[in-house]
Amino acid sequence: MTAMPILKMGNPVLREIAAPIEQPAAPEIRELVEMMKASMKAAGGVGLAAPQIGISKRLVIFEVPGERIRAEDGNAAGDGIGQTVLINPEIIPIGDETSLGWEGCLSAPGLRGLVPRHHRIIYKGYNLDGEFSEVEATGFHARVVQHECDHLDGILYPERMTDMRELVYESEMQAFMESYNR
Numbered sequence: 001m002t003a004m005p006i007l008k009m010g011n012p013v014l015r016e017i018a019a020p021i022e023q024p025a026a027p028e029i030r031e032l033v034e035m036m037k038a039s040m041k042a043a044g045g046v047g048l049a050a051p052q053i054g055i056s057k058r059l060v061i062f063e064v065p066g067e068r069i070r071a072e073d074g075n076a077a078g079d080g081i082g083q084t085v086l087i088n089p090e091i092i093p094i095g096d097e098t099s100l101g102w103e104g105c106l107s108a109p110g111l112r113g114l115v116p117r118h119h120r121i122i123y124k125g126y127n128l129d130g131e132f133s134e135v136e137a138t139g140f141h142a143r144v145v146q147h148e149c150d151h152l153d154g155i156l157y158p159e160r161m162t163d164m165r166e167l168v169y170e171s172e173m174q175a176f177m178e179s180y181n182r
């Protein structure tokens, strides 16, 4: 399956409210997911939303490697989350707790921002077999899901930021690592 180019911040498709998918188990949705997987793999991200390849439908994919969860959450026992397809997702925050963490986005290459997100959520949605499920997530896993689902409502992570001084180029961040203690 061919990797598609990823739309960048400024493309109007990224600002749209994406349309619900009527038949999650339809073959064309499976094809779309294959295209998204190839695109995500080529670009090297942990998640991708359909609008990022120009398809304004409510579908996201993500995969959270165990080492990222252990690094981001400081949880030595953190397990990875395998490749997940979420169709028509819904997010319900649990409690008021938020946490700050660095995010990047394939639609804003080279940039990183410190973003507050709900620490604990339940997310719901359909898979490619049309099965509905509900998952509880915390920390980095919850962050990834919130970031990807925001794409379906035309929201990019800088809009969630509360301090724009924390929007930086990754190259500068790496060069001045000692200035970044979280």
Ligand code: NI
Pocket: 104, 105, 106, 107, 147, 148, 151
């Ligand atoms: Ni993104």
